[in-house]
Amino acid sequence: MNPLDHIPEEIRLTAARCRHYAMCKIDYLDTGLCPPAKKTPYVGYFPQGRMDLCDALAKGLIPVTEAAVDIISSCTLCGSCDRQCHFVTGMRPMPVMQALKAFLSDFQKKGKKVAVIAEDKPLKTLKGIVGEKWATNDPAHLIAYANDPFPLAERQMPGYVVLPGNADELVEIVRYADRSHIPIVARGNGGSVFGFVFTRGIVIDVNRMKKIQLDPDNWSAVIEPGVTSFELQKAVTQQGYRVNTAEPAATVCANIVCTGLFSTWANAYGVGADHIVDMTFVDRHGTVFRINDKNAPNVFGFEQAVLPSPGICTEARVRMHPVTDDEEGILVPFTSLADALFFARDISRRRIGLAVGILGGHYLSTFISPTESLAEKTRDIFSGILEMTHVVSVIGDKYARNSIKQMVPCVIESNTLKMLMLGLPRLAGSGWTDIVTGLESDRPAYEAVFSEEMLPLLEQVLAPSPETLAAAVDEELRKFYTKLYSRPHMTDMVWLAMFRIVSARMSRHKHMFAFLIYVPLDRVDVIHDLIASFADIAETHTIDHDLGFITPIDFGKRGILEYDYYIDHTDSRESEKIQQAMKDIEPMIDKLSAATKGVKFLKYIFSQGCARKENFLYT
Numbered sequence: 001m002n003p004l005d006h007i008p009e010e011i012r013l014t015a016a017r018c019r020h021y022a023m024c025k026i027d028y029l030d031t032g033l034c035p036p037a038k039k040t041p042y043v044g045y046f047p048q049g050r051m052d053l054c055d056a057l058a059k060g061l062i063p064v065t066e067a068a069v070d071i072i073s074s075c076t077l078c079g080s081c082d083r084q085c086h087f088v089t090g091m092r093p094m095p096v097m098q099a100l101k102a103f104l105s106d107f108q109k110k111g112k113k114v115a116v117i118a119e120d121k122p123l124k125t126l127k128g129i130v131g132e133k134w135a136t137n138d139p140a141h142l143i144a145y146a147n148d149p150f151p152l153a154e155r156q157m158p159g160y161v162v163l164p165g166n167a168d169e170l171v172e173i174v175r176y177a178d179r180s181h182i183p184i185v186a187r188g189n190g191g192s193v194f195g196f197v198f199t200r201g202i203v204i205d206v207n208r209m210k211k212i213q214l215d216p217d218n219w220s221a222v223i224e225p226g227v228t229s230f231e232l233q234k235a236v237t238q239q240g241y242r243v244n245t246a247e248p249a250a251t252v253c254a255n256i257v258c259t260g261l262f263s264t265w266a267n268a269y270g271v272g273a274d275h276i277v278d279m280t281f282v283d284r285h286g287t288v289f290r291i292n293d294k295n296a297p298n299v300f301g302f303e304q305a306v307l308p309s310p311g312i313c314t315e316a317r318v319r320m321h322p323v324t325d326d327e328e329g330i331l332v333p334f335t336s337l338a339d340a341l342f343f344a345r346d347i348s349r350r351r352i353g354l355a356v357g358i359l360g361g362h363y364l365s366t367f368i369s370p371t372e373s374l375a376e377k378t379r380d381i382f383s384g385i386l387e388m389t390h391v392v393s394v395i396g397d398k399y400a401r402n403s404i405k406q407m408v409p410c411v412i413e414s415n416t417l418k419m420l421m422l423g424l425p426r427l428a429g430s431g432w433t434d435i436v437t438g439l440e441s442d443r444p445a446y447e448a449v450f451s452e453e454m455l456p457l458l459e460q461v462l463a464p465s466p467e468t469l470a471a472a473v474d475e476e477l478r479k480f481y482t483k484l485y486s487r488p489h490m491t492d493m494v495w496l497a498m499f500r501i502v503s504a505r506m507s508r509h510k511h512m513f514a515f516l517i518y519v520p521l522d523r524v525d526v527i528h529d530l531i532a533s534f535a536d537i538a539e540t541h542t543i544d545h546d547l548g549f550i551t552p553i554d555f556g557k558r559g560i561l562e563y564d565y566y567i568d569h570t571d572s573r574e575s576e577k578i579q580q581a582m583k584d585i586e587p588m589i590d591k592l593s594a595a596t597k598g599v600k601f602l603k604y605i606f607s608q609g610c611a612r613k614e615n616f617l618y619t
Helices: 009-016 035-039 047-059 066-074 080-089 094-109 121-130 139-145 167-180 229-237 252-259 337-349 361-368 372-385 398-407 414-422 433-437 445-449 455-462 466-470 475-484 493-499 503-507 524-540 572-595
Strands: 160-162 184-187 202-205 212-215 220-223 276-282 288-290 312-319 328-334 355-360 390-396 511-520 544-553 558-567
Touching: 009 047, 009 094, 035 066, 047 066, 047 080, 047 094, 047 139, 066 094, 066 139, 080 094, 080 475, 080 503, 121 160, 121 167, 139 160, 167 184, 167 202, 167 276, 167 312, 212 229, 220 229, 229 252, 229 493, 252 276, 252 312, 328 337, 328 398, 328 414, 328 493, 337 355, 337 390, 337 398, 337 524, 337 544, 355 361, 361 372, 361 414, 361 503, 361 544, 390 398, 390 493, 414 455, 414 466, 466 475, 503 511, 511 524, 511 572, 524 544, 524 558, 524 572, 558 572
Parallel strands: 160 202, 184 202
Antiparallel strands: 212 220, 220 312, 276 288, 276 312, 328 390, 355 390, 355 544, 511 558, 544 558
8 A cells, every 4th residue: 555645635525525424333234343443432433433534634633643543553444334335325435544544654654743632630530430441532533523514513623522331420421511511412323414413522422322121021122322223123123023213323312302203104103202111311410310200301391492402311211013924015106296195194094004105206216226326317217207206105014005005006016116126227228118118008107017917027127136236336346235135135125114224325415404394294285385495495596405205193194294405515615505595494484384283393393302292293
């Protein structure tokens, strides 16, 4: 490896484009965690932290410190980061890791001096609480806790990072900070991407607190705040249960507190307080309380205001749900959003299905495509040639699926979706479209293409296999993708919906800026106007945009709508665009919320995620 006396700008730009979604901090592809990070879970040792370190060293924001030397030296260049990051974002971090190695080699050969960071009194106190290894003020560690892709928050370098090993240590840290008037912020996996995990004081990283205790008799699991959605789902599914979780790298406790934890499973499992049996918090002054205590703060209530969180969750008892052995997924295609809305609301009020979501063309094509370019081609085929502008995704048992088949003229069953996923590169080819062109009908094209008699022909054309799918990725990754998609769960709609590992692909194009609004599902006019307003504002400010999903909740009376803006978070001009757009968006939603019952902006629910949904949906 050739030494580098500086980090090239193209390498720095790659590092700066890290989305900070923390997917490299969970072993979601069975590739193994980054070896040094598994041993020492400061963010700096994960690929995400190394990307931040590279960017900071290239800009001269921090010196080469003892921690920087250790972080760079510990990288084994195993390549796991390349596979993990490519699967989600299409990025290849290995050149960054190699450049860091070369940079350090040159630094050491030239005999340059490594900066030694002095300990101060607060750091010594923190180390006295958690142990010598688990508190630091080294800038090479601090920089990994200083920013995220949120374009409206400036970089904030914390003074200290501390990793408590249990609730008692966490409480003691909070009490010390309160006595010393040092600001604190708790950090789950750092994937908030909304600028809420920054402070000039102490960052409390809970990544060492990962205990999971299942209690089947009470249909619940007791977890610590460092447990991620992926880790909890994996633990409960091994015992035959399911939990409702958010993005796989998100910590469950923080997600409940911050957003109320929503997904397509909210159709059956609800949001907010529906997820929890009990939670334990330490407030900002170090007082510990359980939310079920009679004298505890009322976290179940809701106030129409932007409020701070009730404290730091140290433990949660979350609900587990039964799973039947006949669950499968189906997609129901539609030519219009109005028809998709009516159907989703109808099956929700009839109690049909578990996970239900209306997906836009961008969401679906990105969801099943291994590359961005293939996703773009797939979207054009779905919405153009096949005439399916929206699909309703449903996970349900055989009774739910049989009911749905009687309600609509066409469904895409799980085996057909598997065929599409494994044959996607050929679906995006031009040859098979002649088949559709020759089908003359007054019905949407998807009805003919996905009819029972056409499926054998479609399978012959697509030649679905892991090898066919892997042909879409870079040659050096094809062996890995072939092996990965040889695993049945990678094309299993139920598994994909539960673990949500492919939903993170939504930000492959650019960083996703998601707007979440609760809406009255029977008001199609309101939903159309809301979507049109988002689109108009985006077009005015030349921002990429699209509908994400809409999920019915509370038996179809309400729904969760996500609309997504996409920006290059490394481009200051795009940051300015979103700043200007926000000046139009917030008044628009506030006005609609005041005029229409059932419309509620997630902005006001944020940090009130433990509230009963009735308290913010039916005011």
